[in-house]
Amino acid sequence: MEVTPLIDIEIISASNSKINSVDFENLTFGNVFTDHMLICDFKEGSWQKPVIQPYAPFTIDPSAKVFHYGQAIFEGMKAYKDEEDAVWLFRPEENFQRFNKSATRMAMPEVTESIFMGGLKKLLQIDQQWVKKGIGNTLYIRPFMIATGHGVIAAPSQEYRFMIILSPARSYYSGEVKVIVAEHFSRAANGGIGAAKAAGNYSAQFYPTKLANDKGFQQIIWTDDATHTKLEEAGTMNVFFRINDTLYTAPTSERILDGVTRKSVIELAQREQINIEVRPILVEELIAAAKNGSLKEIFGAGTAAVINPIVGFSYQENYFELPQLEHSMAIDIKEKLTNIQHKLAEDTFGWTVKV
Numbered sequence: 001m002e003v004t005p006l007i008d009i010e011i012i013s014a015s016n017s018k019i020n021s022v023d024f025e026n027l028t029f030g031n032v033f034t035d036h037m038l039i040c041d042f043k044e045g046s047w048q049k050p051v052i053q054p055y056a057p058f059t060i061d062p063s064a065k066v067f068h069y070g071q072a073i074f075e076g077m078k079a080y081k082d083e084e085d086a087v088w089l090f091r092p093e094e095n096f097q098r099f100n101k102s103a104t105r106m107a108m109p110e111v112t113e114s115i116f117m118g119g120l121k122k123l124l125q126i127d128q129q130w131v132k133k134g135i136g137n138t139l140y141i142r143p144f145m146i147a148t149g150h151g152v153i154a155a156p157s158q159e160y161r162f163m164i165i166l167s168p169a170r171s172y173y174s175g176e177v178k179v180i181v182a183e184h185f186s187r188a189a190n191g192g193i194g195a196a197k198a199a200g201n202y203s204a205q206f207y208p209t210k211l212a213n214d215k216g217f218q219q220i221i222w223t224d225d226a227t228h229t230k231l232e233e234a235g236t237m238n239v240f241f242r243i244n245d246t247l248y249t250a251p252t253s254e255r256i257l258d259g260v261t262r263k264s265v266i267e268l269a270q271r272e273q274i275n276i277e278v279r280p281i282l283v284e285e286l287i288a289a290a291k292n293g294s295l296k297e298i299f300g301a302g303t304a305a306v307i308n309p310i311v312g313f314s315y316q317e318n319y320f321e322l323p324q325l326e327h328s329m330a331i332d333i334k335e336k337l338t339n340i341q342h343k344l345a346e347d348t349f350g351w352t353v354k355v
């Protein structure tokens with residue numbers, strides 16, 4: 001499969017590339033950006049001609065609604081380079097569809113496939129030397145949309161800016177991840193925006209996560225807002241639990257993001273004939289399994305972190321350490337997934353798309 005081309009696009013090339021100043025072996029996630037970015041404005045009811053231009057700051061009116069009401073959405077995707085120097089995307093259609101679902105939920109205009117996919121393809125072609133070969137090297141892609149319309153009246157903006165920026169990335173977490181199971185704070189509620197990749201969903205996590213950080217934990221396992229009895233997500237990732245040899249993950253809902261990595265893990269597990277159950281998982285089941293020794297693994301799944309094992313969790317001030325295993329399902333599934341993404345294993349699912 002190949003990416004849809006974009007018909008009409010203005011290109012302003014950077015006069016110098018920053019690439020030689022970047023230490024690709026020592027990247028902090030999301031800190032370095034490539035030479036170019038894509039911008040496409042929405043005005044008077046339609047999308048204007050997209051422009052690819054040198055990566056740089058830009059100005060927006062201080063009254064723009066993104067600053068006051070947080071009308072902003074984003075996506076997270078990755079590009080990979082194979083041994084023949086071809087650049088590949090992983091299930092990009094899923095991100096495109098989800099971006100437009102998020103747009104609808106936030107009363108923003110949908111972006112056309114030609115702008116989203118065609119613009120991304122062109123941008124990746126221009127900055128392709130930033131995608132490095134080899135497992136562990138990726139180019140993180142951040143498409144986003146902000147409300148640029150001026151005026152502080154609390155109503156949807158009439159103007160928007162869609163952008164794509166690119167950031168070379170290795171791992172998201174640099175050390176072990178320990179989590180606290182949420183007993184008071186919530187990430188999302190029924191009828192809210194939890195299933196959308198809305199900027200506010202992430203900033204709402206910052207304060208409870210900071211409190212967890214202060215206690216020595218990196219992330220929070222979010223529970224349902226009404227009863228705090230169901231395990232839903234881990235930090236910015238979907239979450240999986242392995243009890244004995246069965247994997248469990250919560251079903252998507254209005255509160256849970258329909259993660260591309262999550263659904264790929266489910267499909268991979270099914271292919272590998274690993275027992276997997278998609279159903280609500282109760283905090284009390286987790287505690288019982290931790291106490292009787294049947295809880296083997298917990299891991300988060302997301303585009304940025306891929307699959308991230310969790311080494312322990314705290315609930316009601318009691319800390320439970322996960323066992324160190326010789327054969328970890330998380331590691332095994334991660335290897336199978338990243339081999340497909342990097343074109344080192346056959347893609348029997350048709351997930352990879354050539355740029």
Ligand code: COI
Pocket residue numbers: 075076077202236302303304305
């Ligand atoms: C991703 O995994 O791509 C996300 O969107 C999470 C983000 C906070 C890095």
